[in-house]
Amino acid sequence: MNNQIIFYPGTLDEKDGKFIQMGNKCKSCGKTSFPAVELCPFCCSDNGEKVPLSTVGTVFSFSVTRVPVGPYKPPIIGAYIDLPEGTRVFGQLQANEEELKTGMKVKVETGVLWTEKDGTEVLGYYYVPVETKHGGAE
């Protein structure tokens, strides 16, 4: 198996063989921030706990970059995703360009973002549309 690393330390925790986004829920002001940092970014409290982030959110705004950025090849769909707990997360969106829409529901997935020249796989998170069924019976 190839060596694997996480694209940015502290953004994903491994639990039962799965990677999940862990944020900090502040017990003083109630805000959830991601990734967890030293103190609550909103109120400076150290009274917080690590919690998994919601896995489904909505697209606040998006852009499609048409030139390469670092290891990524265009088109690169970037989006701010708003989670039910009030946290905004930037991530890439793996979707067809035609279906992109502000307010669309997306869910988080984790996987290899890119592979380094030495074969090291760099793991991270990205979002995919929540499939909606049109027509037919539920």
Added chain:
Amino acid sequence: MRDVYVLGIGQTVFGKHTDLSVNDLGAAAGLAAVKDAEISPKEFQTAYCGAMHNIPVVGESILRRLGVDRIPIFNVENACASGSSAVHLLYRDIALGACEVGIALGVESLSAYARKFGKGLIGFEEDHEAKLALTMPSFFAMLCNRLMQERGATIEDICYASIKNHKAGISNPYSQYKKEVTVEEIMASPMIADPITVLQCCPQSDGAAAIILCSEDFYKKHNKKENRAPVRVAGSVISVSGAQDSSYDPLALKSLIDGAKAAYEMAGIGPEDLNVVELHDAFSGEELAAYEMLGLCKPGEGVTLARSGAAEMGGRCPVNPSGGLQSMGHPLGASGVRVVADIARQLWGEAGGYQVEGAQVGLAQMLGGVLSNIESPVVAGIQILVK
């Protein structure tokens, strides 16, 4: 707080200066300011130098070439607001009585940066969202998409500042570009991040700017330009954003709105008193959002203001008559000093082909930095000058 006056300004032509180092550029701008102020650099009691991609002790490295030594010199980095921060700190030193006179420099060589780190879009080092390809164009593309969705901006509106500012830059001898552009040319240029094309982006530039500020006493003793009306820095604010949650809208950046209000209050004026504005138009569409945040129009009416022509030469309050970052160019650390120098030039009536007739009050603004989990852009710099 004491009154602070502008004694002299200087800058290089902005553009590609591949044969000039950061030191060459900074020394040229510094020397131009010294000549303009007609004082010896030995008079300086302190100096600040704004630069984003810095060489070590850049301010000292530049100023030794002008014989400036044995004074406190500070190097300031605050992304595109680095130069604004240098001006602000010098202003503060003089206003609070810590010194009588000093120089603020801003300098950048993106040619040198590209030689070191390669070309391409710039993300912020060590930022986790930058590692997911959040770049300046992708951030401002989202802002443009918000403008289209929330304000009904069309592609023509998004291109407005690029067209207006390229036209204005033609008469500015310091401008990188001297060429008009049309909507068709803008949209035919390569797409960077929808809807932002190359011709909606400021160019990557090399250049430097400098401003010499002083106390009223020093000004009275040393100002030799009898025909120049005294120009005061009446307000100066550096305003940093707060933590971001899902309520944030980049069309209403609190640090800029509050920073502008604080600067107006310091200066004892309102946005309706402004005759000229120089602002951060790194991406064409953002200028329309800035109209609202600076109070040039009501919230929600940035597109309407653009369509009214009020921000053009001959309009109620021309914005970026220099050509702005779109046409002037944007040597990152230099721009924050350059916009203040340009407002001084306007109030002195020395802006030549891009002079706003009768300008009495002007505002210079810069925005800098896009980071994770903080309302971006991260830093707003605002300076108000009054004749």
